[in-house]
Amino acid sequence: xxxxxxxxxxxxxxxFRRWIPAVGSPKTFFVLMGMLxxxxxxxxxxxxxxxxxxxxxxxxxxxxxxxxLGLDDVFGxxxxxxxxxxxxxxxxxCTVHRWETIRRQPGITIxxxxxxxxxxxxxxxxxxxxxxxxxxxxxxxxxxxxxxxxEETTLPFSVRLDDFQIRYWDxxxxxxxxxxxxxxxRDSVLLSTGSFVPLDRAGLKILPLAFYPDFTLEEGxxxxxxxxxxxxxxxxxxxxxxxTWRQFVFARFPxxxxxxxxxxxxxxxxxxxxxxxxxxxxLMVVIExxxxxxxxxxxxxxxxxxxxxxxxxxxxxxxxxxxxxxVVKDPSVGWVYAxxxxxxxxxxxxxxxxxxxxx
Amino acid sequence: xxxxxxxxxxxxxxxxxxxxxxxxxxxxxxRSWPGRWALSAGWLLLTVSLGHxxxxxxxxxVSNQYESTLFLVWTVAGSGLxxxxxxxxxxxxxxxxxxxxxxxxxxxxxxxxxxxPLVPALQSNWLLIHVVTTMLGYAGxxxxxxxxxxxxxLRGDPVGSRDIRRWDRLLDQACVIGFFFLTFGxxxxxxxxxxxxxxxxxxxxxxxWALITWLYYATAFHLxxxxxxxxxxxxxxxxxxxxxxxxxxFGVNYLLGGLHAYR
Numbered sequence: 222x223x224x225x226x227x228x229x230x231x232x233x234x235x236x237f238r239r240w241i242p243a244v245g246s247p248k249t250f251f252v253l254m255g256m257l258x259x260x261x262x263x264x265x266x267x268x269x270x271x272x273x274x275x276x277x278x279x280x281x282x283x284x285x286x287x288x289x290l291g292l293d294d295v296f297g298x299x300x301x302x303x304x305x306x307x308x309x310x311x312x313x314x315c316t317v318h319r320w321e322t323i324r325r326q327p328g329i330t331i332x333x334x335x336x337x338x339x340x341x342x343x344x345x346x347x348x349x350x351x352x353x354x355x356x357x358x359x360x361x362x363x364x365x366x367x368x369x370x371x372e373e374t375t376l377p378f379s380v381r382l383d384d385f386q387i388r389y390w391d392x393x394x395x396x397x398x399x400x401x402x403x404x405x406x407r408d409s410v411l412l413s414t415g416s417f418v419p420l421d422r423a424g425l426k427i428l429p430l431a432f433y434p435d436f437t438l439e440e441g442x443x444x445x446x447x448x449x450x451x452x453x454x455x456x457x458x459x460x461x462x463x464x465t466w467r468q469f470v471f472a473r474f475p476x477x478x479x480x481x482x483x484x485x486x487x488x489x490x491x492x493x494x495x496x497x498x499x500x501x502x503x504l505m506v507v508i509e510x511x512x513x514x515x516x517x518x519x520x521x522x523x524x525x526x527x528x529x530x531x532x533x534x535x536x537x538x539x540x541x542x543x544x545x546x547x548v549v550k551d552p553s554v555g556w557v558y559a560x561x562x563x564x565x566x567x568x569x570x571x572x573x574x575x576x577x578x579x580x
Numbered sequence: 581x582x583x584x585x586x587x588x589x590x591x592x593x594x595x596x597x598x599x600x601x602x603x604x605x606x607x608x609x610x611r612s613w614p615g616r617w618a619l620s621a622g623w624l625l626l627t628v629s630l631g632h633x634x635x636x637x638x639x640x641x642v643s644n645q646y647e648s649t650l651f652l653v654w655t656v657a658g659s660g661l662x663x664x665x666x667x668x669x670x671x672x673x674x675x676x677x678x679x680x681x682x683x684x685x686x687x688x689x690x691x692x693x694x695x696x697p698l699v700p701a702l703q704s705n706w707l708l709i710h711v712v713t714t715m716l717g718y719a720g721x722x723x724x725x726x727x728x729x730x731x732x733x734l735r736g737d738p739v740g741s742r743d744i745r746r747w748d749r750l751l752d753q754a755c756v757i758g759f760f761f762l763t764f765g766x767x768x769x770x771x772x773x774x775x776x777x778x779x780x781x782x783x784x785x786x787x788x789w790a791l792i793t794w795l796y797y798a799t800a801f802h803l804x805x806x807x808x809x810x811x812x813x814x815x816x817x818x819x820x821x822x823x824x825x826x827x828x829x830f831g832v833n834y835l836l837g838g839l840h841a842y843r
Binding site for chain 2 (some may be wrong): 247250251254255257258262263264265266295296299343354379390417496497498499500519520521522523530532534547549552554558561564565568569571574575
């Protein structure tokens with residue numbers, strides 16, 4: 222049976238005929254684009270997905286309005302998803318409705334198809350993507366990871382962290398700034414354990430005795446609680462002519478004044494951490510005692526196995542043996558990459574057409 | 581050395597602005613040449629400065645706001661020279677382009693010029709591709725904006741005159757190029773983000789504002805095609821678009837932060 226066709230070329234009958242042109246009209250398109258832009262501006266200005274109480278603390282009464290309108294999670298809200306869905310429908314109907322015009326411009330057709338693929342990819346991601354975090358110490362093995370909502374997700378294999386390294390562009394530096402009140406003299410010196418360092422302008426000699434990454438005092442004297450730089454401190458010996466004294470300096474407590482130090486001097490210790498060049502994990506996939514994959518993972522170089530990807534996400538400055546990994550399984554990547562490819566091809570075509578048809 | 585190069589470039593670009601302005605009022609056959617030569621000299625110095633910084637840093641000079649602004653000024657000045665080389669009728673753009681370059685270099689004096697080693701996330705070949713394509717997009721929109729200003733300042737030209745049509749065509753083409761490269765920049769950024777962080781889209785403030793800019797220009801094209809918004813109305817859209825481009829480029833870094841806050 223042949224379907225009925227309305228005078229404006231829309232198949233179907235009754236309300237469907239009236240509804241389709243309305244959804245696919247240019248006016249609807251401009252209204253939807255305006256709404257999308259306004260929604261994105263709101264989501265772009267207002268910090269997203271923070272604790273509801275933080276909005277009230279920061280914005281006052283307006284914060285309550287933000288939370289009640291769902292503007293604290295614009296891009297995950299139902300109304301934004303409906304807006305995207307209606308935009309996709311508008312794009313489909315517009316394309317079908319104006320097919321005779323559009324088909325003569327392949328670039329525009331391809332670009333529109335690309336946008337639909339991107340939206341479809343977004344939907345696939347929303348429905349089926351898994352993502353979460355895994356923290357491993359060197360030597361540990363994990364069979365699961367913690368999802369973004371806090372749920373534990375089991376892997377079909379286990380992952381072992383064989384090694385973890387943090388490399389630096391430059392090492393940490395310890396700088397001692399010395400102020401001598403008489404004559405308003407200032408001087409600075411890099412500290413490292415060894416021999417006396419002369420500070421000629423201040424008229425001092427300094428002997429760095431010991432470095433304490435995490436200083437504390439116990440019965441036996443000063444000790445470090447560990448290697449993490451939680452409370453960096455130095456024990457120093459000073460010579461000023463015939464006078465000699467020892468004292469501690471603390472990066473976190475610059476105002477500390479030692480009773481043993483003579484008056485007229487002030488010492489400030491500045492701890493400058495090294496700049497991280499790269500951090501990388503040596504990972505092993507383990508299945509029933511076998512290791513089908515071993516890989517070094519760093520930022521920009523993930524490991525992929527059985528659809529799961531493992532990304533180097535971070536480290537714990539207080540525990541140099543702990544590696545933090547992101548785990549992702551996202552079937553939408555293929556859709557989105559296909560959309561990206563078609564978008565570039567389509568817009569490249571449009572560009573070429575614009576210049577080809579230029580008088 | 582880099583500071584001396586940029587100071588010299590600033591001097592030549594300022595000279596290009598003054599000379600091309602004078603060229604608009606002097607009725608001599610050589611009137612455009614001083615402006616062109618000065619802009620060319622300024623652009624060459626910017627080229628040397630970029631190359632010097634690349635060698636000194638050991639990575640492409642696009643890793644922070646200072647370097648990307650230098651690249652943007654270089655691209656816009658180069659686009660101006662290219663347009664004038666294609667047709668001398670675009671000489672009228674020279675004062676605007678020189679002024680933009682002078683303002684860009686002036687803004688750079690407020691930024692941190694230090695060369696710093698790359699943080700782990702930026703150690704990727706995508707850095708060059710992503711920033712260059714995005715900056716080319718911004719450069720296209722900047723040329724469209726400068727052309728729009730010129731079109732809006734045309735006095736006494738009835739709508740649809742030959743001069744208006746010519747400027748309207750420049751706006752359209754510059755905007756299409758800008759849109760193509762902005763899209764390319766967003767795409768390369770997404771692919772890079774997926775490789776580095778495992779997510780091609782995170783609604784980071786920079787991503788969100790790049791999308792807003794993209795939606796705005798897509799709407800501008802549809803207004804042009806579907807509702808016939810050409811000439812002055814399209815020029816108005818290009819001026820509005822530049823506000824979004826500037827906010828996406830500068831404003832987000834300083835006001836909103838996020839994953840792209842490399843100052």
